[in-house]
Amino acid sequence: MLYTIKNCRFGRGVFATKYISKGETILNITGPMITQKQVDQRSDKEAANALQIDDDLYIDFQEPGVLVNHSCNPNTGITKDQFLIAIKDISPEEEMTWDYSTSVDGGWTMPCACEEKNCRKIVKDFTLLPKKIQQKYLEEKIVLSYIIKKLSQ
Numbered sequence: 200m201l202y203t204i205k206n207c208r209f210g211r212g213v214f215a216t217k218y219i220s221k222g223e224t225i226l227n228i229t230g231p232m233i234t235q236k237q238v239d240q241r242s243d244k245e246a247a248n249a250l251q252i253d254d255d256l257y258i259d260f261q262e263p264g265v266l267v268n269h270s271c272n273p274n275t276g277i278t279k280d281q282f283l284i285a286i287k288d289i290s291p292e293e294e295m296t297w298d299y300s301t302s303v304d305g306g307w308t309m310p311c312a313c314e315e316k317n318c319r320k321i322v323k324d325f326t327l328l329p330k331k332i333q334q335k336y337l338e339e340k341i342v343l344s345y346i347i348k349k350l351s352q
């Protein structure tokens with residue numbers, strides 16, 4: 200195992216247990232597939248766990264993946280809608296984070312308190328990110344494919 204679940208200031212988080220090199224897969228994104236209607240029937244908190252992968256399709260994100268917190272300066276990202284990979288070298292004890300905006304389209308927002316220098320204070324649609332950051336994430340291939348599909352339409 201490359202990681203362990205620990206308590207942190209955001210509740211629980213996922214922390215590296217050993218050195219992880221950039222590009223390494225940390226965990227698989229798994230969970231039952233659910234529809235927009237099912238997501239709409241949930242509380243806001245539960246709905247936030249649904250990871251959109253198509254217009255009407257979500258992965259009901261399960262632990263441990265769902266416990267990976269957001270950061271505006273992340274060290275991991277979701278590639279191929281399927282794998283959480285390291286986008287930087289990660290040291291043991293370091294918390295693993297990804298930028299939730301790489302999965303957001305359609306108006307969902309969340310306040311951010313990641314305290315990174317570049318904190319955007321609010322997590323929102325990928326298309327609302329500064330162009331430079333969009334470009335970086337696209338190059339790292341950590342933007343969900345339904346968002347890329349929309350961008351190319």
Ligand SMILES: [Zn+2]
Nearest residue numbers: 271311313318
């Ligand atoms: Zn932030």
